[in-house]
Amino acid sequence: MHRPRDSRPHPRLSAATAVAAGVALAVALGACGGEDAVVETPAQQTAALQSPSETASATSTVGVAPQQAPAPPDASAPPDAPASDASAARAPEPATTAATSPSSRERRVVVHLKRPTALRSRPGGPVVARLRPRTSFGSPTVLPVLRGSGRWLAVLSSELPNRRAGWISADATLEAHYTRYRIDVSLGRREVVVRNDGRVVSRFPVAIGGPGTPTPQGRFAITDKLFTHDASSPYGCCILALSGRQTNAPQGWGGGDRIAIHATNLPETIGTEASLGCLRAPTAAIRRAVNTVPLGTIVTIRA
Numbered sequence: 001m002h003r004p005r006d007s008r009p010h011p012r013l014s015a016a017t018a019v020a021a022g023v024a025l026a027v028a029l030g031a032c033g034g035e036d037a038v039v040e041t042p043a044q045q046t047a048a049l050q051s052p053s054e055t056a057s058a059t060s061t062v063g064v065a066p067q068q069a070p071a072p073p074d075a076s077a078p079p080d081a082p083a084s085d086a087s088a089a090r091a092p093e094p095a096t097t098a099a100t101s102p103s104s105r106e107r108r109v110v111v112h113l114k115r116p117t118a119l120r121s122r123p124g125g126p127v128v129a130r131l132r133p134r135t136s137f138g139s140p141t142v143l144p145v146l147r148g149s150g151r152w153l154a155v156l157s158s159e160l161p162n163r164r165a166g167w168i169s170a171d172a173t174l175e176a177h178y179t180r181y182r183i184d185v186s187l188g189r190r191e192v193v194v195r196n197d198g199r200v201v202s203r204f205p206v207a208i209g210g211p212g213t214p215t216p217q218g219r220f221a222i223t224d225k226l227f228t229h230d231a232s233s234p235y236g237c238c239i240l241a242l243s244g245r246q247t248n249a250p251q252g253w254g255g256g257d258r259i260a261i262h263a264t265n266l267p268e269t270i271g272t273e274a275s276l277g278c279l280r281a282p283t284a285a286i287r288r289a290v291n292t293v294p295l296g297t298i299v300t301i302r303a
Contacts, residue, residue, distance in 0.1 A: 106182060106198050109145040110296035111153065111168075112175040119159055119166040123152035128166060129159035137241065139224040142296035143168070144179070156221040156298070158243040158258065163218045181293050183222075183261075185279065185301040187215055190271050192261065192281065194289060201292075204285035206261070207269045209277040213248050215301060216259060216277065220244035222297045225290045236263020237283050238290045242299055246277035261299070262286060 119129040135141055135158075143155040146165050154165045168174075180197040187208050194202040209215035224241035231237050239262040246257045253276070264270070264280035274280070281289075 106195070107178045107180055108182070108298065110142050110177050110179050110294075111145060111155070112177065112296075113141040113143070114173040114175060117168050117172040117174075119155075119157055119168055120152075121166065123149050123167050125167070129157070131157065131159065131168070135223055137224040137226060139226075139295060141223075142177075142294070144221045144296045144298050156219065156243050158221075158223050158245075160243075162216050162220075162244050162247065177296075179294050179297055181297045183289075183293065183297060183299040185215075185261075185299065187217070187301065187303050192279065192285075194293060202285060202288060204282055205271045207264070207266075207272050207274045207280035209246075209248075209275050210273045213246065213250060213276040215275070215279060216244050216246060217301050217303060218244065220259075220299045220301065222293065222295055222299060225293075225295065227290070231263070231283070232265050234265060235260075236265055236280075236286070238263055238287050240286065240289060240293065240299075244301075249276065261289070 113131055113133050115133060117131045118127045119131050120126060121128050131141055131143075133141055143157055146154040146156065148154070148170065149167075151170045152167045153170050154167055157166055160166050182195050184193045184195070185191070185206070186193075190206055190208055192202075192204055192206050193200055220242040222240050223243050224239070226239040226241060228235050228237060228239065239260050241258060241260045244259045246259055249255075249257055255276075259277050259279075261279040261281055263283045263286045266274070266280070267282065269275075270280055270282060
């Protein structure tokens, strides 16, 4: 595994150690501390984001925002563990415990893929997808780790159905990091809350999916941080693309099924049930989130 790109030295660690021995890894990395380690700041690229949004022509050309992977923390709570079955791992809803409550100090392991990696339905099981070091939108592929099993890591990926986790080998070419961030979405309150190390750093209202196209619930990951460079687009200025998919797209919809938190050219709809599944946010709030929340951060959407 490669050393994280940071101005400070990091010890070389295996991804298996990062999860199976999370406390030991936290101690080993704890000396690094400080701000998020920059994984990469790519040149401006273009990609077509296709996710349910406001109009049938909601495919936008976007540029890739500066990307970050999280910095290593002190020793603390281990990653949540998904249950597994014969075909795939189901990502559970996190319970509110001392390890997940807003007042606790939180960290989660994420891995940055450096080479193509097989995603499997279970440890050593059938390959369900081939993950590349870059997403379809040109961002570094950074996956949150839910748990470890021997030399295997359970991760969230956009290549999987909602509420499912896949498995990658810890022997793959990876960089392991920690994230202190998490995002919680309440559909009932129509609100997004961003937390860093358990502390609320941002809270803002959003539009949610309409009655026929509700926003999917579950646990997802931020896969891409994107700028449209066109505030008049259906996505406004910028986008946090999520690993989740809209399973209730309207008949005849051809715009893709990925969901996202994004700005909007219809700010009057914020706080209402108005979208095809995405979460429409105020421009200033989503711009701040794109610039600060790392790739691989988990976004939990609840009723």
